[in-house]
Amino acid sequence: MSISASQVKELRERTGAGMMECKSVLTEAGGDMDTAIELLRKKGLAKADKKAGRVAAEGVISVHVVEDGRSGAMVEVNCETDFVAKNEDFQGFAQDVAKLAASHEADSVDALLGLGIQNGTVEEVRRGLISKLGENINVRRFVRYARQDAGAIASYVHGGRIGVLVDVAGTASNLGELARDVAMHVAASRPEFVRAEDVPAERVGKEKEILVAQAADSGKPAEIVEKMISGRLNKMLAEISLLSQPFVKNPDQTVADLQKSFGDAQVQRFTRFEVGEGIEKAEGVSFAEEVMAQVRG
Incomplete structure (x- = not known):
């Protein structure tokens, strides 16, 4: 025919x-x-x-917050090279998945992959994109925030490689401004917890053990050593706690100070994603070698 x-x-x-x-x-x-x-x-x-077995450590962080600011989602979609990460189809897929995640209560990546998108499920579209672009592509992780009461959800993405989603409670009319500033701060300063009291007791205990060991040979009196340990421990907790950190846009005030300027505002939670963090990528393989390997394959 x-x-x-x-x-x-x-x-x-x-x-x-x-x-x-x-x-x-x-x-x-x-x-x-x-x-x-x-x-x-x-x-x-x-x-x-x-x-499917090839390492996908490049990619993009994509976020979507619904228009009323009541829910939002952030996803990490991985590929093998920065070249594909910049592809319009790849980035469009990541954005579509973020929009889908923001509007559905999927409880796992597998559940998200099973949702309908375009002319099939997310999984079917993902596999089609692999066929088209010639690289392993994965929806690695996602997070979704939704609010039932007063508050705002906001996001910040830096260069497509670092993304933050923030959930703030409160009634201020400009609460979204605070949420966006906090998201930008989290991207830059990498806090691990909202406040010092959120740090697990086990983590605090281990840090204290390390400080005690470091101070053991100082030769100082016990009461001085105890004050040294307490001071260093409090410093560490402040460094990893969002509200205790100097605000990135104005280091003369802490994030807690910024929060107070928005009335009853309270940062509830945040998530920070960075492309490829925690993925082991083969060392010593140049981009040219990767391309040649794909051509030969």
Whole structure:
């Protein structure tokens, strides 16, 4: 059966697959467009499975906060190279997943992957993108915040590689301004907890043990050593606690001081994602070598 150029063009536009692949499946499908799309999906699944074991430590952080500021989500979507991380289709997929996560109460990545998006599930679209772009692509993690009472949810993304989602309670009309400033601060200053009392007792105990060991050979009186340990411990807690940190846009005030200027505002929680953190990436492999490896593969 003869396949026209217009049929190949339509299939390419609908699926993003290569010209030769489109012509091949159209011939196999006897010119039936829906059957050809299904065949491409099946072939895409095979390609996706072959790439699943490859390290995906690049990618993008994408966030979406609904218009009323009552819910929002942040996702990390990974790929293998910075080149693909900048691809419009890849970034569009990440943004679509963030929007979906913001509007659905998925309790796991697997649940999120099973939700409907575009012309299939998130998982099906992910696998299709692997086939199109030629790299392993993963939806690694996500977080969703939603408020039932007064407050605001805001986000900040720096360069597509660092993202923050913040949840603030309060009734101030400009609460969103505080939430956005706090999100920017978290991105820059990397706090681990909202306040010092949120630090787990086990973490505090371990830090104290280290400080005691460090002070053991100081030769100072016991009461002086105790004050040294207490002072250093409080300093450490202040450094990892959001409200105790100097505000990044005005170091003369703490984040707690900033919060007080917004009436009854209270930062409830925050999450900070950075692309690839915690993923072991092979050392000594240049970008050129990665590209050549993919060409040979």
